[in-house]
Amino acid sequence: MKIYRESLIEMKKIVARLTEQTTDLEIERRVTAIVENVRKNGDEALKDYEQKFDGISLDNFKVSTAKIDEAYDNLPSEIKESLLLAKKNIISYHELEKEQGFIDTNTPGIIRGQKVTPLERVGIYVPGGTAAYPSTILMTTLPAKIAGVGEVIMVTPPQKDGISQTVLAAAKVAGVDAVYQIGGAQAIAALAYGTETVPAVNKIVGPGNIYVATAKKQVFGKVAIDMVAGPSEIGILADKDAKPNELAADLLSQAEHDVRARAILITDDEQLAQVVSDQVTKQLATLPRRDIATRSINERGFIAVMKSIPEMFELMNVVAPEHLEVQLEDAMKYLSLIRNAGSVFLGRYASEPLGDYVAGPNHVLPTGGTAKFSSPLGVYDFVKKTSFINFSKESLVDDLKAITTLARVEGLEAHARAIEERFNQKEN
Template sequence: MSKPLISRLSSDDVDFKSDLEALLAFESALDSGVQKAVSEIIADVRVRGDAAVLELTRRFDGARADSMAALEIPQADLQAALEGLASEQRAALEMACKRVRDYHERQIQPDWEMQEANGTRLGQRVTPLDRVGIYVPGGKASYPSSVLMNAMPAKVAGVQEIIMVTPTPEGERNPLVLAAAALAGVDRVFTIGGAQAVAALAYGTESIPAVDKIVGPGNAYVAEAKRRVFGRVGIDMVAGPSEVLVISDGSGDPDWVAMDLFAQAEHDEKAQSILLCPDAAYLARVEESITRLLATMPRADIIRTSLADRGALIHVRDMDEACEIANYIAAEHLELSVEDPEALLPKIRHAGAIFVGHWSVEALGDYCAGPNHVLPTGRSARFSSPLGVYDFQKRTSVIRISRQGAAELAPVAATLAYGEGLQAHARSAEYRK
């Protein structure tokens, strides 16, 4: 029997919980072959630096470069790419850039200080990272939006230097990606990708300076490389495939919902699109829309595989249960495609981004709404947040204890230190009594 175009589940099914778990499961980054290859690449880059990066870029991307200098794109080329865009493309890119910048400027955190009656002052300083690396995918598709979403919050945070890496298979450069780098203020761009690019950013080479944090999406090799270099540098997250979860009350146009599901499914075959709805008849209408509209999609094969392997139309008892299931799934993108979305909003605790109402489509968030589209995947929205200015800053405690304050605190610290068996800690505190 052939596989259905998209699975149909019901929360009333006896095996619903296990079926949902199986649907959500995704562990590609743990593939032993990927782990071994990435481990070898990182070790090679650490030992041989530029020579390894150059050799690997030739092997994997078909680069014809004979030196690392040939893999760096000059600022003049970035600016030329921007100036060479069609007016409509440039206007769209500039508007998206402005909206992303404006949104992230609201996230800037100030220093603060509190003062006690005895003169002790306690506070926090917020300072930017010195240098960050942003990974921008290339190959099957190029994403100028990823440049903006990763570089702009770093720029707003005050990062001193932004290094961008992006693969250019067979030397093919995407002018929109380069133009976005110019607009976002990226300082240096290298046409390298994969685990070798992550390793170069983490450890540095003769030509590529080591960074303090690496952000940006990539394939399984990039994700595994980021996982392995974490600790040497910071990372944003180990991202999985893109996800959308739509909650519908049956009030919207089924063609709209079908296309919203397609919009995630077309990313790649592992992307996930799920619809929750208490109206069985509406689910049937959406399924009919999926069947009818799929043939009109240029990326129909990718969408078909994604929906068949990881998609689902789920019948729920009511909207309260839909919210409970949504909180369990903790999706990257959650659309509240309902008549009264404000009534549901307080019930949602876990989602990377919430799109409120029929007009708040996730595709707008991907490009130009303003909030960041780098979001937690794989249920990690339970404990993670969207990329933001705060990811490119660090917080430092500032402690100024007055003489009187030390006298008051020393006995407390000494008592606790003796209780832990740390006599030097206790004596150090007692000296200040």
């Protein structure tokens, strides 16, 4: 792995350069055409695209309940038990995210409050082929169910041999309400606008390739979306006492996802940097996905050697990684130094894949530096808030002068008159 030994200020520039985003206008244009076509022509357009992109001709997109039940019944018990353990822990964590709204009755004559309402219907996107992760189906569906969403619609690209049995079983474990075999930008368009067979949803979540991400961004506004997901990332902060073999293994667990995945180690120990780099090379040799992982490590990974632990945190806050491991002595005490990260793994035994599967916190996380302003997918993504007020006549009188003054300052005479109309003598 490339090892940098630059100053903090220099490293910040390097990180900014490495993480710069680019927009592909050609993909934008292609996606716009797909979205417009599906919006206008519905199922017919979906059929054309599935034939064209996936080489599959379908009469009916919807997967029958019988097929889903069958997949669940045939699931090997070891996998079933693992999914059920994951489900239990995801639920117990996400229950803590539930919001209650509030009501303020402290001023006589005035009631002010906020109510929390679940979205009516949401769509979850599940990538096809080797990127169809059963764990992600739990991570996207369960928070929606806990929020009280009425209906969760799953879409996933059709496969020559049919949808993976594990994926269908996971859909049943998670409580998905319906599964449609559609993928790509066309699936996002179908969820946003609805077709003859696919119901329109209020929000679309879940990871996907660049076409899916671009389509999500384009339909944003018509529906809500979660953050546009980029390649996976891990940032590790480690001192001289961390175990190089474990750090290398954790770096590779992200690198194997995607050639564009990013694995970063920041340490204050020159020797550790060198040993981890060697370990990465050694462990790569026996990985089934070594071609992907090698490219990710060589093209996008790096190790930075900094002068002190505060400098390490300062640089990592600029990276704002999706996953952050703190492999430092007494890791918990550093929580207050972390500003920007999706999910934090504290201490030697909080290895990143633990969070991918069974720990409970969500694994759909902000990538590409968006942890500076975005949160993990959560129950809060599947509700919206509505404020409300109730005022007595006397309370409105108390505020009348301020309202009419501000309305007229803003040139909005009808606003002022609406209040004054309550106090006009004449009745109409």
